[in-house]
Amino acid sequence: MRTMKLTNYSLSESGYDGLTEILKGYKYDSVVLVGGKRALNAVSSKIRKELENSDININGEFIYGKECTDENIEKLMEKDEIKNADVIFAIGGGKSIDTCKALAKFLNKPCISFPTICSNCSSSTSVAVVYNEDGSLKRYETVEAPVHNFIEIETIVNAPYEYFWAGIGDGLSKQSEVLFSSRGEDLDYIAKMGISIAKSCDYPFFEYGEKALEDFKNNKITRAVTEIVIDICINTGYTSNLTDQEDYYYNSSLAHAFYNASTSVKREGTYLHGQVVSFGTLVLKAYDEDSKGLEKFAKFNKKLSLPVTLSDIGLKIEDLDIMMPKVVATQEWQVSKDKLSEDKFIEAVKKADEFGKTLK
Secondary structure, eight states: OOOOOOOEEEEESSSOTTHHHHHHHHTOOEEEEEEOHHHHHHHHHHHHHHHTTSSOEEEEEEEOOSSOOHHHHHHHHTOHHHHTOSEEEEEESHHHHHHHHHHHHHTTOOEEEEESSOSSSGGGOSEEEEEOTTSOEEEEEEOOOOSEEEEEHHHHHTSOHHHHHHHHHHHHHHHHHHHHHHTTOOOOHHHHHHHHHHTTTHHHHHHHHHHHHHHHHTTOOOHHHHHHHHIIIIIHHHHHHHTEETTEEOSOOHHHHHHHHHTTSOOSSOOOHHHHHHHHHHHHHHHTTOHHHHHHHHHHHHHTTOOOSGGGGTOOGGGHHHHHHHHHHSHHHHTOSSOOOHHHHHHHHHHHHHHHHHTO
16 A cells, blocks of 8 residues: 655644644653754744643753764763653754654654754655765665654744755745656656646746845745745645655755756855755756756846856866766666766856856
8 A cells, every 4th residue: 555644734824832732642742842943943942831730741842063974973872861752842943953854763753843944845845855964965865754853943043044045945846847757757656746836836936036035134924925935845845745746756866866966066155955956957947958947046146146147156167077976876867767877967058158157
């Protein structure tokens, strides 16, 4: 029998009203909070306030580390407070939530996500991205999606601007990658549902993205901000789960292959996941010989100060010598039903970079 699970979600402007009732509905009597230090500081008191008059026990709070690594997951697995909890509260951004999802898998527990930044769709997805200690990609770990996602806009709009900005960059890849990787395939009903949702992902970014960034800078909770948050946390997350199945993988493609390979290049500066992926989307458009799409996305990137050239993400053409073996080793490259060309990919990177330079 085939079972498809999607994360339930709650949306609020401020606080976690209804958390107690929802936990009782799941029959959870004890919880443990795991997340980044800043994330726990942002929402721990709000969670505790909602649960203070309930009979639900909070076993403790733990900082996950700074990367989603096997080493950090294993350290957390040793904590009795975590082992004895009915559910793990995954609090923070993508790396924190991915750590908790993998932790929940290995301890055979459910988790509930509390995104405190909006940098990617991890809070709703059934995959955890695991890194090596040096920050390079190690693997994708298939996990259970969080059973529930508590999205609170107040905390998100008071988080650092760059995460929200990079979240738009990451989200912009979803529709393009899914449609590219699934093109011409004989799709089953689950994939068709995922692709239908994927086709709704671009519109909110182009319609509300610029206004949302302006509002975010002023810590305003507006429709534009909320539309972007839902698009990133729910729409792209549901698309991911529906297009990543045992017998097919349409969830990501060349934009993420570019990002994953880029983690192997040592360079000065810090470049966020979505920041690099947004340039990878330009590479995908160039590879697909979609000149109109390349122009549209590159100009939009430029408008939002997202990368349009390799230099914007600290890379050079020469770095492709290091990256290409990593590109072809990515899951995105390996599972592609179409035979992908290394030479064409290199030319696509160059074309995207050259077009971006015309916008400078």
